[in-house]
Amino acid sequence: MTDDLNATGALALPSTKRSVPIALIRAREKVMGPIREMLSDCGITEQQWRILRVLEEFGPQDASSLAERACLLLPSQTRIVQTLLEKGLVTRQADEKDRRKQTVAITGAGQAIIHDKLDQAQAIATRIEEVIGKKRLAELLDILEDFQKL
Amino acid sequence: MTDDLNATGALALPSTKRSVPIALIRAREKVMGPIREMLSDCGITEQQWRILRVLEEFGPQDASSLAERACLLLPSQTRIVQTLLEKGLVTRQADEKDRRKQTVAITGAGQAIIHDKLDQAQAIATRIEEVIGKKRLAELLDILEDFQKL
DNA sequence: TCAATATATTTAACATAGCAAATATTGTGC
DNA sequence: GCACAATATTTGCTATGTTAAATATATTGA
16 A cells, blocks of 8 residues: 555656665765865775775785775775775785785875874764764664665 | 774774765665666666656756756766667757756656566565665665755 | 686776866856 | 856766676695
């Protein structure tokens, strides 16, 4: 009884205004605005920042773990690490035991960038918490986690 | 008092595991999986599908409105419409009154694709509702809307 | 041991994201 | 009516997303 009907009475998709995929994009777009602004003046992209963050948080790791944690597909990860190598922000070397694996690590220069932006990044996180509310933000993260069950 | 501290006692960013931008990406990735699968066999991308959906829902409209509703940047919209033109799924013509504006409309072939996929798309939407729960899904959309205040 | 498989990562190719600059058309003030 | 600012869209360029294929190393079983 809750099926959406269009003007002709036929079964219709939910309006794009309440579409989950579109809502996720829109929200993300807003969140990323200030973050991109923060990163633009140090020549780092959003994805490069994520890789540095993950390396700083979890330490040196193989490519697959890094891609999973930074939420990147392996091909993207490969390219991004290559540019980070050129910038001198990470290192990469084959694992001794299993030479198929590549171990990626953050350099001092990479850590410096994170530390330089720490206050700004913290301020952005705080701002989000203020606007959305601490409780609702926690709810949001919980609900989003449930999407992994799909 | 709620500041996150790392091992050295310095101010630290929230773990990437509870990062809002990353959580949004992960959720979106899961949602899009079945949708991409549905579209792959008719040679249509996710963004092309969004444009067709919006044109079907709101009718012929200028490029800016279309981009806004389909949640695409104008340059992306321009290029995607170009490929849709080549596929014969949309038309585009200059507005009579204001020749700067381009009016885009869906064709019969474009509508046919939407109607062909209607049942499948509906099933995906239902599946999401089952897993997340109707109430929580509504909460999610409400919270995501609040991000526009940022 | 060696061929067949499986695993880890990279490359290739095409589509899109994001930003800045270029184009085209319209509106405005003098 | 014209130079000039404003608006709507497109183009150019670099980076990433996405899928499939290629490459390299490990593992397994006859």
